[in-house]
Amino acid sequence: MTRSEKRVPSTAPVRGPADPALGGISLVFPVYNESFIIEQTLRNYISELGDRIADFEVIVAEDGSTDDTKVVLERLAQELPISLYCSDERKGYQQAVIDAISHATKPWIFIVDSDYQFAAIDFWRLEPHRRTHDVILGIKSPRKDPMYRVALSWGYNVLMRHFFKVPYEDMDTGFRLIRKSVADELSPEIRHMSFFTAEFVIRAHYAGYRILQVPVRHYARKIGSTTIFFVSKLFLICFQQFAGLLRMKKELKDRGIEAPAQPRSEAAD
Numbered sequence: 001m002t003r004s005e006k007r008v009p010s011t012a013p014v015r016g017p018a019d020p021a022l023g024g025i026s027l028v029f030p031v032y033n034e035s036f037i038i039e040q041t042l043r044n045y046i047s048e049l050g051d052r053i054a055d056f057e058v059i060v061a062e063d064g065s066t067d068d069t070k071v072v073l074e075r076l077a078q079e080l081p082i083s084l085y086c087s088d089e090r091k092g093y094q095q096a097v098i099d100a101i102s103h104a105t106k107p108w109i110f111i112v113d114s115d116y117q118f119a120a121i122d123f124w125r126l127e128p129h130r131r132t133h134d135v136i137l138g139i140k141s142p143r144k145d146p147m148y149r150v151a152l153s154w155g156y157n158v159l160m161r162h163f164f165k166v167p168y169e170d171m172d173t174g175f176r177l178i179r180k181s182v183a184d185e186l187s188p189e190i191r192h193m194s195f196f197t198a199e200f201v202i203r204a205h206y207a208g209y210r211i212l213q214v215p216v217r218h219y220a221r222k223i224g225s226t227t228i229f230f231v232s233k234l235f236l237i238c239f240q241q242f243a244g245l246l247r248m249k250k251e252l253k254d255r256g257i258e259a260p261a262q263p264r265s266e267a268a269d
């Protein structure tokens with residue numbers, strides 16, 4: 001399986017309506033210290049998707065923010081159709097996403113970074129592929145982040161492809177549409193890496209689900225800065241990720257799990 005077989009060219013987005021026969025969608029936002037941008041993100045996504053998806057909910061997973069994010073979200077929850085979950089302590093990105101998934105009630109979950117580095121309209125580039133795939137990744141094309149971040153992510157994806165023999169290019173994307181049943185099945189197993197998506201994609205691949213990559217636009221962070229990849233912590237983060245990668249490789253080997261020759265899928269052909 002080549003990398004290009006797992007990637008389709010992006011076509012101009014047709015702005016809905018989402019196919020109701022394929023089921024409703026839970027939009028999930030992990031949020032940490034986004035007081036300046038979260039209102040814009042929520043308003044933009046809800047106005048783009050709210051009227052075009054018949055069965056739709058928005059789950060906001062705030063996670064012990066130390067700025068005014070909670071205050072902003074509590075105000076917005078009075079006005080916008082969101083289900084708000086706040087935490088007193090920071091659980092971390094991975095656990096926050098896993099908990100948010102457990103709150104989702106629709107057959108599909110659309111998990112999106114809340115810092116508006118992805119445009120709401122690009123949801124429509126992913127949506128038509130629900131018919132044939134279980135996991136649809138919006139891959140950043142091109143990535144608009146600082147050079148060190150681009151280089152780090154490139155190296156991480158190269159390592160993942162090499163270690164796990166998978167064909168995916170952007171396994172840490174913050175824009176992904178996932179069949180809920182697949183997320184429910186695999187989330188309890190996620191434990192080795194701190195960035196949910198990478199570990200999820202590897203597990204979904206080894207479980208035989210159909211994964212597709214669709215290029216989407218990526219925008220520089222307008223306000224705030226990365227809350228995950230602080231330069232001062234890069235060495236520690238790289239070490240933790242590499243150790244996680246080795247642990248996961250060992251787990252798959254010990255359990256005798258190999259990538260299936262043919263995908264199994266709940267999706268139609």
Ligand SMILES: Nc1nc2c(ncn2[C@@H]2O[C@H](COP(=O)(O)OP(=O)(O)O)[C@@H](O)[C@H]2O)c(=O)[nH]1
Nearest residue numbers: 030031032063092093096113114115226227228
């Ligand atoms: N719930 C939760 N969200 C987080 C945490 N850390 C970051 N986020 C959110 O995850 C998204 C991606 O984080 P960001 O720092 O922009 O990562 P980057 O784009 O990969 O540099 C943003 O929407 C953050 O608000 C966390 O510990 N918990």
Ligand SMILES: [Mg+2]
Nearest residue numbers: 113115117221
């Ligand atoms: Mg970001």
